[in-house]
Each structure stands twice: as structure tokens, then as C-alpha cells.
Amino acid sequence: MTATRVLVLNSGSSSVKYQLLDMRDSSRLAVGLVERIGEETSRLKHTPLTGEAGSREREEPIADHEAALKAVAEELAADGLGLDSPELAAIGHRVVHGGLKFTTPTVIDDVVLAEIQRLVPVAPLHNPANITGIRTAQALRPDLPQVAVFDTAFHTTMPESAARYAMDVKTADEHRVRRYGFHGTSHAYVSRETAKLLGKAPEDVNVIVLHLGNGASASAVRGGKCVDTSMGLTPLEGLVMGTRSGDMDPAVIFHLARVGGMSIDEIDILLNKKSGLIGLCGDNDMREIRRRIDAGDEEAALAFDIYIHRLKKYIGAYYAVLGRVDAIAFTAGVGENAAPVREAAVAGLEELGLAVDGELNSVRSDEARLISPEYARVAVAVVPTDEELEIATQTYALVGDRNA
Numbered sequence: 001m002t003a004t005r006v007l008v009l010n011s012g013s014s015s016v017k018y019q020l021l022d023m024r025d026s027s028r029l030a031v032g033l034v035e036r037i038g039e040e041t042s043r044l045k046h047t048p049l050t051g052e053a054g055s056r057e058r059e060e061p062i063a064d065h066e067a068a069l070k071a072v073a074e075e076l077a078a079d080g081l082g083l084d085s086p087e088l089a090a091i092g093h094r095v096v097h098g099g100l101k102f103t104t105p106t107v108i109d110d111v112v113l114a115e116i117q118r119l120v121p122v123a124p125l126h127n128p129a130n131i132t133g134i135r136t137a138q139a140l141r142p143d144l145p146q147v148a149v150f151d152t153a154f155h156t157t158m159p160e161s162a163a164r165y166a167m168d169v170k171t172a173d174e175h176r177v178r179r180y181g182f183h184g185t186s187h188a189y190v191s192r193e194t195a196k197l198l199g200k201a202p203e204d205v206n207v208i209v210l211h212l213g214n215g216a217s218a219s220a221v222r223g224g225k226c227v228d229t230s231m232g233l234t235p236l237e238g239l240v241m242g243t244r245s246g247d248m249d250p251a252v253i254f255h256l257a258r259v260g261g262m263s264i265d266e267i268d269i270l271l272n273k274k275s276g277l278i279g280l281c282g283d284n285d286m287r288e289i290r291r292r293i294d295a296g297d298e299e300a301a302l303a304f305d306i307y308i309h310r311l312k313k314y315i316g317a318y319y320a321v322l323g324r325v326d327a328i329a330f331t332a333g334v335g336e337n338a339a340p341v342r343e344a345a346v347a348g349l350e351e352l353g354l355a356v357d358g359e360l361n362s363v364r365s366d367e368a369r370l371i372s373p374e375y376a377r378v379a380v381a382v383v384p385t386d387e388e389l390e391i392a393t394q395t396y397a398l399v400g401d402r403n404a
């Protein structure tokens with residue numbers, strides 16, 4: 001029997017998202033999510049995709065990641081897709097921070113795990129959960145290759161001019177302060193799919209990718225390689241996001257500490273969890289914000305304008321960084337679904353060769369598609385992202401079919 005399945009695990013601090021894929025045709029066999037791990041109200045939602053059966057839910061306390069993964073393994077086994085199957089080729093883990101060392105997907109051994117651990121100080125919210133997920137999966141299937149696919153990897157091609165902050169070099173190096181970028185798996189996938197949509201090789205196109213989800217980031221991709229991205233040392237820098245501020249004068253932090261009497265932890269929570277759209281208008285869901293704008297709500301309208309203003313600044317900046325732009329690609333929850341965001345982001349940029357066709361923009365579809373009019377010099381595209389497929393593809397490419 002050949003091993004063609006890959007289990008993709010995305011372990012957060014209190015959640016695990018998973019997908020089981022068959023790499024013969026990249027089809028999904030099962031998807032699911034464990035939420036609120038460690039709380040009384042944990043929940044597992046499992047959806048098998050091989051037969052007619054619908055989703056199943058478990059609502060029971062799930063104490064830790066080990067219990068979560070065991071529960072996932074039980075659900076998969078109930079569908080005949082157990083982790084003990086010889087058809088399982090590897091487990092692919094999303095790892096948020098790979099620092100400068102990990103530029104490609106990597107088979108995990110003790111040395112690799114120690115290096116991911118060493119990066120915890122620069123990714124305190126994410127890497128510990130990723131490590132727990134890896135350790136738990138290793139315990140379940142010690143014989144199986146486990147592969148780390150890093151969110152930062154795609155951005156390691158950024159030149160030093162884009163990656164360094166203008167600060168004392170010695171201090172920066174001592175504390176590994178530089179711009180790493182995130183959402184790399186999505187930027188890699190979407191930039192490649194955009195080239196495909198244009199009928200060209202990735203090496204031949206320059207693309208600005210706008211990953212607009214609850215977290216949001218932009219990247220400038222020249223010939224398939226990232227040359228700049230909007231997130232930095234952490235995912236806080238750059239665009240206005242659902243709950244994160246994005247760019248601001250760093251002196252705001254000193255001011256809030258000295259004059260506002262806030263602690264560093266309070267400011268951290270303020271800027272990461274209570275800012276961005278939710279800080280500006282109390283909502284972080286673009287659907288609700290648009291509904292409020294349509295009802296005449298000025299607070300929501302201002303939040304939308306601030307969001308668009310920042311987005312436009314990055315389109316302009318990355319246009320200048322790239323010199324020649326072949327396409328702008330919108331992706332993730334907002335980018336794929338919010339036509340008014342796409343329209344507003346490129347409005348008034350006709351001199352740059354950018355335009356959106358109202359009719360094409362209003363079409364709802366799960367497919368990658370162009371929304372610019374034929375005459376436009378730069379293609380504007382909507383390209384649904386698929387981070388799990390990308391992780392599975394990269395994992396399988398590395399590990400291949402062990403039993404072939």
C-alpha cells in the first residue's frame with residue numbers, strides 16, 4: 001500500500017485545526033477543529049468528507065493538546081482514516097516562527113525542535129503551542145516523519161534593506177530584532193496561483209499580495225520571491241487588522257506608559273487585541289461594518305476609511321518597491337469576500353494602471369478570478385488562499401511516498 005495521506009496540524013494556544021488530505025489528487029478526506037482546550041467547555045467539530053456522513057461534535061472537557069490530538073485520532077479512526085493507517089505518509093505542522101534559519105520546510109528532529117524552542121522569545125504567543133502540537137503528534141506516531149512548515153520562510157528572501165529596522169545594529173542583532181514577516185505560506189501559495197491565473201511562470205511576474213483576514217498583511221513578490229512584507233518582528237506591524245493596530249509611531253507606547261500609566265502588558269493587549277477595526281468601531285467583522293455603513297453609521301464609515309487608507313499606502317509603497325507590477329491579488333476572508341474593500345483599495349489608482357470592473361468584482365465565487373477590466377495595465381485578481389493545501393503539498397514534496 002502506498003502512503004499518500006498527509007495530516008496538517010495548526011496548533012494554537014487553546015485550539016487545534018486539522019485537515020487530512022490525499023496527495024494523489026489533493027482532496028480533503030476530513031477537516032476539523034478542537035477549541036477551548038483546557039477549559040470546561042472544550043469542543044471538537046469533526047467533518048469527514050469521504051462519504052455522506054455530516055459533521056460530528058463533541059462537547060466535553062479536553063484538558064490539553066495531548067487529549068485533543070487523541071480525540072482527533074479517535075474521530076479519524078471512526079471514519080477508517082486512523083493515524084495508524086499505513087496510508088499516512090507524514091504530519092505537516094504549521095509553525096509560526098522559523099527565524100532566519102528555516103527558509104524551507106524541514107523534517108523535525110531534536111535539533112530542529114530545539115531551534116523552534118530557541119525562537120520562543122520572538123514568538124511567545126505562537127511557537128510554544130506549535131511545539132506542544134509537534135511533541136504530542138510525535139508521541140502518537142514516533143515512526144512517522146513530522147514536517148515543520150514555517151510562516152516566516154517565504155519572507156527570508158527579503159533583502160536586508162527591507163528586513164532591517166533603522167536602529168542600533170548591535171542591539172538589534174543581540175535581541176534578533178528584525179522584520180520576519182508572517183502569513184508566508186499564504187503569500188507563497190497566492191503569488192504562485194496568481195501567476196497561474198495569468199498563464200505565466202512565477203519567475204516572470206511581479207505581484208502584490210494582499211492577505212486580508214482577521215490578521216492582515218501585504219507582500220511584494222518579484223519573480224516568485226518575496227522582497228518586502230508588511231508584518232515585522234511580530235504580526236503587529238503593517239495593515240489595520242481586525243483587532244491589531246498595524247503601523248504606528250513607536251513613541252505611542254512610551255506615551256501610554258509614561259503619561260497613561262499603562263503597563264507594558266496592558267499596552268500589548270491594547271494594540272494586539274483591542275485596536276484595529278474593533279478598537280475603531282467596536283466590530284472586527286467586515287460584514288457587520290459594511291452593514292453599519294449601509295445604515296448610515298459614521299463610526300463604522302471612519303473605521304473603513306482608515307482601513308482602506310492604510311491598504312492604499314501599502315499598494316503604493318509596494319508598487320514603488322517592485323517598479324513593475326503585473327498583478328494585485330486579494331485573498332483571505334476579507335480579500336476574497338468583501339467587494340467594497342477591493343473596489344475602494346484601488347479606486348483612484350488608474351494612473352498606476354489599476355482598475356476594478358464593478359460587475360466582475362461583484363461575482364461571488366470560490367475560484368481564482370480576474371476582476372480588472374480588459375484595458376487595465378495591471379491585473380487585479382481574487383485568489384482564494386489555501387494554507388492547509390500548501391502545508392500538505394510542501395510536506396509531501398519533502399517526505400514523498402515512503403513506501404513507494
Ligand code: AMP
Nearest residue numbers: 213214284285286287332333334337338
Ligand atoms: P480569515 O482570518 O481569513 O478567516 O478572515 C476572517 C474575516 O473575514 C472576518 O473577520 C470577516 O471580517 C471577513 N469576512 C468573512 N466573510 C466575509 C464576507 N462574506 N464579507 C465580508 N467580510 C467577510
